[in-house]
Amino acid sequence: MDDDKFLLDMYGMKFTGAGFTVQTCLSAEEALDALRKGFVADVILFDLVMPEHDGFSFLETRHTENLVPGAILIALTNQSNDAEKKRAEEFGVEHFIVKASMIPSEVVEVVKKGIAKSNDRNPKA
Template identity: 35%
Template sequence: MRALIIDDSAVMRKVVERALRQSGIDFTEVLQASNGEEALEALRGDAANKLNLIVSDINMPVMDGLQFLETRRDQNLAPGVPVVMITTEGSEPFVLRAIAAGARGYICKPFTAEQVKERVIPLLGAA
């Protein structure tokens, strides 16, 4: 399994990677991007064909997570790869906009590795 983690905080990317690896799923590669624009670049390259999961923050400089979702949808980049949002913005408008733009899961910070596992495993099974 291969995942792409999008977060402007290197510490949070590490925290999410640790939670993914604690889920029991064998992630052979975890790619990282520090904003939506970097992630789109990765999806325009070879990474798109190899990914099984994308995990993204919302509040990021350059391009935020919602803009990333909408651009990815509009440009049909890696359309079959499930995206899970992990963010502090858990209010209904953000969740609805993320789901409308193609997010398949939503996890609010703070989170536990168990919560990540519960949200991610069903998506990988359906991928």
């Protein structure tokens, strides 16, 4: 989820190429609508700074409505202050990635490792 269409398309192609099923959303409301309609996400990557509803608003609504509670949450943002990292962690965000600090293939690797770690914690029967 990002309001920057270029970045959204680039990451969508990168993750699709890595074998992921991808749902891209240009706004928090679009992402929430997809989740309310039953889209089940294993991982949610989102920007914190967005018009209208920011990433924290998205996290609050997702939590309140109990939408995909088991999803791995990853903030992919240009914000990097400690207060925002702490607030994100309070919502269960597992990774806080500053966009400028990683190339897309590195972000894909973070997601793969996050999924592997989650699978180790919650093995399927």
